Amino acid sequence: MATIKRKSEKTFDVLIYLLVTVICLICLYPMLYVLFASFSNGYRIYSHVGPIWYPLGFSLDGYRVVLSNPDVWTGYKNTLIYVVFGTVFSMVMTIIGAFVLSRRGYKLKKFFTMFLVLTMYLHGGMIPTFMVVRTLGILNTYIAIIIVGAVGTWNMIIMKTSFQAIPQGLEEAATIDGANDLQVLFHIILPTSKATLAVIVLFYMVGIWNSWFNSMIYLQDRSKFPLQLFLREILISASEMEGNADIQSGVGISYVKELLKYCTIIVATVPILCVYPFVQKYFVKGVMMGSLKE
Amino acid sequence: MKRRICLLLALVMALSVCAAASAEITYPLTENFGDKTLSWWHSLRAASYESSHDDNICWQAIEKNTGIDVKWIHPATGTEAEKLSLLFVSGDLPDIIQIDGYLETAGGSAAGVDDGNFVELTDYLMDNAPAYVAAITASDLAYAMATTADGRVTEFDQIKQTAPQYSRETLRVDIQEEIGWGDKMPVTIDDYTQLFADLKEHGYWGWAPTSSGLQTHFMFAYGIHNTFFLDEDGSVAFGPYTEAYKDYLKQMNAWWEAGYLYPDFTGSITRSALFDNKEVGLLITPSDISYGAAKLAGYEIYIVNYPRLYEGQQYRFETTTWDAVPADGIRTVVTTKCADPELAIQFLNYGYTEEGALIYNWGIEGTTYTVDADGKKVYTDTMLNNPTVPASSGQYVYKLHFGPKLAEPDVSCNPGTIGDPKALYFRELYSDDTTVDSTGIIFATLTVDQSVERAEYMTDIDTYYKEMALKFILGDLDIDENWDTYMSTMQSMGIEEAIAITQEAVDAFNAKEIPTEWIAASAK
Numbered sequence: 001m002a003t004i005k006r007k008s009e010k011t012f013d014v015l016i017y018l019l020v021t022v023i024c025l026i027c028l029y030p031m032l033y034v035l036f037a038s039f040s041n042g043y044r045i046y047s048h049v050g051p052i053w054y055p056l057g058f059s060l061d062g063y064r065v066v067l068s069n070p071d072v073w074t075g076y077k078n079t080l081i082y083v084v085f086g087t088v089f090s091m092v093m094t095i096i097g098a099f100v101l102s103r104r105g106y107k108l109k110k111f112f113t114m115f116l117v118l119t120m121y122l123h124g125g126m127i128p129t130f131m132v133v134r135t136l137g138i139l140n141t142y143i144a145i146i147i148v149g150a151v152g153t154w155n156m157i158i159m160k161t162s163f164q165a166i167p168q169g170l171e172e173a174a175t176i177d178g179a180n181d182l183q184v185l186f187h188i189i190l191p192t193s194k195a196t197l198a199v200i201v202l203f204y205m206v207g208i209w210n211s212w213f214n215s216m217i218y219l220q221d222r223s224k225f226p227l228q229l230f231l232r233e234i235l236i237s238a239s240e241m242e243g244n245a246d247i248q249s250g251v252g253i254s255y256v257k258e259l260l261k262y263c264t265i266i267v268a269t270v271p272i273l274c275v276y277p278f279v280q281k282y283f284v285k286g287v288m289m290g291s292l293k294e
Numbered sequence: 295m296k297r298r299i300c301l302l303l304a305l306v307m308a309l310s311v312c313a314a315a316s317a318e319i320t321y322p323l324t325e326n327f328g329d330k331t332l333s334w335w336h337s338l339r340a341a342s343y344e345s346s347h348d349d350n351i352c353w354q355a356i357e358k359n360t361g362i363d364v365k366w367i368h369p370a371t372g373t374e375a376e377k378l379s380l381l382f383v384s385g386d387l388p389d390i391i392q393i394d395g396y397l398e399t400a401g402g403s404a405a406g407v408d409d410g411n412f413v414e415l416t417d418y419l420m421d422n423a424p425a426y427v428a429a430i431t432a433s434d435l436a437y438a439m440a441t442t443a444d445g446r447v448t449e450f451d452q453i454k455q456t457a458p459q460y461s462r463e464t465l466r467v468d469i470q471e472e473i474g475w476g477d478k479m480p481v482t483i484d485d486y487t488q489l490f491a492d493l494k495e496h497g498y499w500g501w502a503p504t505s506s507g508l509q510t511h512f513m514f515a516y517g518i519h520n521t522f523f524l525d526e527d528g529s530v531a532f533g534p535y536t537e538a539y540k541d542y543l544k545q546m547n548a549w550w551e552a553g554y555l556y557p558d559f560t561g562s563i564t565r566s567a568l569f570d571n572k573e574v575g576l577l578i579t580p581s582d583i584s585y586g587a588a589k590l591a592g593y594e595i596y597i598v599n600y601p602r603l604y605e606g607q608q609y610r611f612e613t614t615t616w617d618a619v620p621a622d623g624i625r626t627v628v629t630t631k632c633a634d635p636e637l638a639i640q641f642l643n644y645g646y647t648e649e650g651a652l653i654y655n656w657g658i659e660g661t662t663y664t665v666d667a668d669g670k671k672v673y674t675d676t677m678l679n680n681p682t683v684p685a686s687s688g689q690y691v692y693k694l695h696f697g698p699k700l701a702e703p704d705v706s707c708n709p710g711t712i713g714d715p716k717a718l719y720f721r722e723l724y725s726d727d728t729t730v731d732s733t734g735i736i737f738a739t740l741t742v743d744q745s746v747e748r749a750e751y752m753t754d755i756d757t758y759y760k761e762m763a764l765k766f767i768l769g770d771l772d773i774d775e776n777w778d779t780y781m782s783t784m785q786s787m788g789i790e791e792a793i794a795i796t797q798e799a800v801d802a803f804n805a806k807e808i809p810t811e812w813i814a815a816s817a818k
Contacts, residue, residue, distance in 0.1 A: 043590055047570040049563075065682070071345045127383055134384050216373045217380060222345060229370045233341045236372030256684060260342060 038062055038262035046258045062259030066234075066267055075227030079209060082145050082226055086208045087201060090150045094200065097156050099185050102163035120153045126217065133218055144218040145226070152207070155200050162196040163189055198282035202275065209272045231268045235261045318424060319640050321649070322361025327637050333365040333388035335381065337396070339696065340687035341371045351661060352694050355653050362641050382411060389632035390642070393449070394696075395623040400749060401742030403449040403627050404442045408742065412627040413635045415447045420812065422639040425646035429453045429618070429700050431808050435737065436619045443741045443802045445809070449627045450642050451620030454701035458725030459614045460580040463511065463601065467594035469575050472496055479598050481605055483515055483545060486576075490554035493575040500549065501576035502556035502565050506760055507546060507767040508534070511578055514611040514734075515601050516542045522796045523611070523734045530736070530797040534759040535789050540777055546767045560764060581720040582711050589714075599724045609727075610734035618700070619737075626698040645699035654699035655707045662692040671707075678713045685709045736796070738803030748795045751788035758787060 033052060037045050041057030048056060066072055097116070101109055124132070129148070138144045166189060174188050190197065212228035219225060237257070323330070336347065347353040347366045357364050367388055369377040374396040381387055391412075399405050406412035419427050430440035430453065440451055463480075470476060473492040480489045490500030503509045508520040517526070518533040525531045533539060549555050556563070556574055566584070569577040570591050577584060581597045588595045600609050628638045644650035656663045662677050677692050678685055689695040689709055704711045704721070711721050724730075740748060762780055765771045 046564075047567045047587075047591065049567055049571060049573075065342060068682070069342055069345075071341065074345070130380060130383060139384070216370060216376065220367060220369075220377075222368055222370075225370060229373075230341075232373075233371040237341055257342070257687075 034262050034265050038259065038266045040259070040262075042256050042259040045262075059259070061256050062263035063267075065256055065260060066263045069230075071222070071225075071230045071233075072227070072264070072267065074223060075225060075230040078142075078224055079227040081142060083205055083208050085142075086146045086150070087204045089146050090152070090204045090208075091197070091201060093151045094156050094159055095185075095190070095197075097151060098159035098163055099189065101156075101160045104168070116153050116156065130217060139218055140220045140224070142224060145215055145224075148214055148218065152203070155203055159193070159196055159200055162193050166192050195282040198279050202279045205275060206272060227268050231264050234264045319422070319643055319647075321359055321644060321647075323637060323640055324361035327361075327634070329361070329363070330634070330637055331363045331365055332390060332632070332638055332641060333367060334390040334392070335367045335369070335378075335388045336392045337374050337394065338368050338371060339690040340683075343683050343687045343691050350691060351658050352653055352692070355658055356644065356650065359649070359653075360641050360644050362637075387411065387629040387631040389629060389638055391627050391629060392697075393625050393627055397625075400745040402739075403625060404446065405742045406627060407446070407448045410630055412448060412629055413632065415449070415628065415639065416445075418635060418639050419447055422636050423450075423643035423646070425643050425650075425700075426450060427812055429646045430620070431812050433617045433619070434806075434808065435615070435617050437808045438803050438806045439620045439737055439739075441806065442739070443744075443799065443806075445806060449625045450645075450698040451626075452624035452697060452699055452701055453618050453646070454621040455616055455618045455703040456614040456621065457612070457616045457703070458705065458722050459612060459730075460582065460704070460721060461511070461578060461613075462581040462584075462720075462723075463598040464569070464577045464579060464581065464584040465575065465596040465598060466569070466572070466588075467596060469493070469496075469498060469572065470596065473498075473575075477596065479596065480601065481599070482602055483512070486601055487549070487554075489575070490549060491552070494552070494554055498572065499556040499568075499574045500554035501578075502559040502563060502568055502574050503546070504578075505560050505562075507560070507763050508760075509578065510611070512545075512601055513539075513542055514609055515603050515607070517610065517734075518542065519611055519734060522736055522793070524736060524800070525734075526610075528733075530793050530800055532789055532793055534763065535781065535784050535793075540773060543763065543766045543773055547769055547773060550767055551769060560768075581723070582717040585714075585717050585720050586710070589716075595720075597720050597723050599727060600730065606729060609730045610732070612730045612732045613735060615732060621701065624696045624698075642698050645697055651700040651702070654694045654697055655702045657693040673709050673713065677709050685713065736800060738796075738799045740795070740799045744795050744799055748792050751792040755784065755787050755789055755792065759784065 029051075036052050036055045039055040039058055039060070040052070041059050042061060044056040045052075100106065101113060101116075103109070123129075133139055133144055133148060138147070170188055170192070171184055174184050179187065210228060212226065212232055215224075215226050215229050219229075338344065338347075344350055346368060347364070353364070353366075365388075374394075375398055378391070378393065378396050379398070381391075393403060393406075397403065397406070401408075403412055407414045415423070430436050430447070430451075432453075436453065440453075441447055465479075470478075473496045475489065475492065480486050486500075493500050503512075506520075510520050513520055513533060516538040518531070518536050518538045520533045522530055522532050525536075546555075556568065565574070565577060566579060566587055568574045569584075570587060584595055584597075602609065626642060628635050628642070632638050645654050656671055656673075657677070659665065661674065663671050663673050665671055677688050680688055683691055693707075693709075695708075705718060706712070710717065712718055762771070766773050766776075
């Protein structure tokens, strides 16, 4: 920047940078803590009180146990299945819904919008939804996890708004050239909404990657559990250690369990973290695009 | 009366030994039933080290010896209670459920029987589970605990002797030297006051009490429990609704005001870590655990006997028992969806037979334990020094620490306790103290109606007294000034009614007698 800044402006900038740095550190620290802890010595982590700034001792015991746990690999496989198929299915349904609702002059538009928005405020409840899934006969199947909650109303509304923001002239030009609705969708709307699509894909991916509740409710077979359910299992059994200690063995405590939780968090989060940098560039552009109605 | 019980006990024990030898159930069960499959909903206790009981060598042996192919259903750890509720909603019940502590409905398995979900076992037991009958008729206490108020059996309990007591006061040798106590042990509450004062002088906090401020070991010295208990006349009382409770609160308040208690004790802290880091001088924890931690960190510990008001005071709240009785919270039920309950019951009976209990308690001979020349069983390194599976998880993978079984006590077969002579020494320390008994403990369980009725009162009462306890201890409210209001509020919230309900349950419990035909059955 070549502009000359006044002194007060400079101090202001410095303050802003400081503030942002502090906020960044606050956000980053929990992740660093987990990272450091995962490489530490289990006993030292267990007996440590307060923050840590570097690994306490060094050991890979936690990672050895986590990576030799067959459940972690089963979980990875299943999570990939859920993320890939779930995201594709969710995107298809969301695009279809958003496209229909963004058509001008569609008579039932208001009714369907109301209907969809209603689901953001009112839920069927856990047990009734469970009964529906059970009656459909998809309990304990991959399909239950992919279908239930596939469409996020919020995502659909963002997408609808972004579709509406596309200048009408573009669509009309295509229609005059003889394009039907599907051709308009595939050749005009989707290519011009790439940024929004990328963002929504990310929302769905991260959502599915992190979800465990539906799997907990609808799955019974451990061979179908996603990674997050196994992660939760490891975290809970590690935090219960002290409570169970009175009936468990004393001398056998190796404190590996303490490490396990940190290592599992790292193993379960790093892959999805890697997706962010690739989609980041769409972020600002994408969310902004849908937010303003002209 | 007492002699009669003793005689009866001796008789029953003698008979039950015979029963184990001549049980009429022969395993494998395939001869009578053919090849059968049973489904069993069972939580994994060491999910990091086994992903299904199909891979567990002990369960494999049990399935092979009984001739039953078990189809395992393992809920994800930490979701057991939710999954169990969903099981009932969906109605797709497996044949056998390990309900343990996960069943949240009032009344437990008895309510499940009343609702038509579980099979009532009472009439099946004599013919199909002689070993279990022998186990629960071994003492009056075992029988009373294994049956409902009206004498029904609704579940298979793990039968275990839990004594000697594991939770103890622990001190560090290095700190005790430093503050000039040497090997002198605190005995009375006044000794503890002195100990805390000396600790404070040397820059240590005295102790971090349990976050509610109601530390049972110290309450016991005042002759009260932190919940319902039996007073010296044998009638039911509620700890935080007694005059002795006021003395306890005053003592805690005095310690707090003097700065002896760890200031964050109400928050989420790891007490053992505070002790390891020399922040506090006293830790109340299972003795073998504190010994294991100390060994790892490289310091020595003292284990101290219970605190008393005066030397030689009778301590009425030993929470462990030398009788083999139903252990709290390890419970197995057979569901009404089971096509062949007799088969399931005969199968579950296996854990109470000599052969079955051996697998549950010790694992597989040659792999997890060996028998030395004197006939003494010794764990192998697979159990004790396994580089990949710590013994605390190993006892679910290489033996079955919990389950429908006749459990050997920890001091005989818990790898953590017997793996190190010092740990065993600490666990058994003071176990011969004759001034300790369990006369203050309530073993009775409530009927479904009683527990629903009592819960109505107790929900509010629990919130109230816990809130008040901290206010009194932390000095937010003056104890003398507010005591009468506190007691009258407790009364108006219905504590007397709750006590009366508990009294009913205790009376019914005390009146129960082992039916004679059961004694005969276990003698068969």
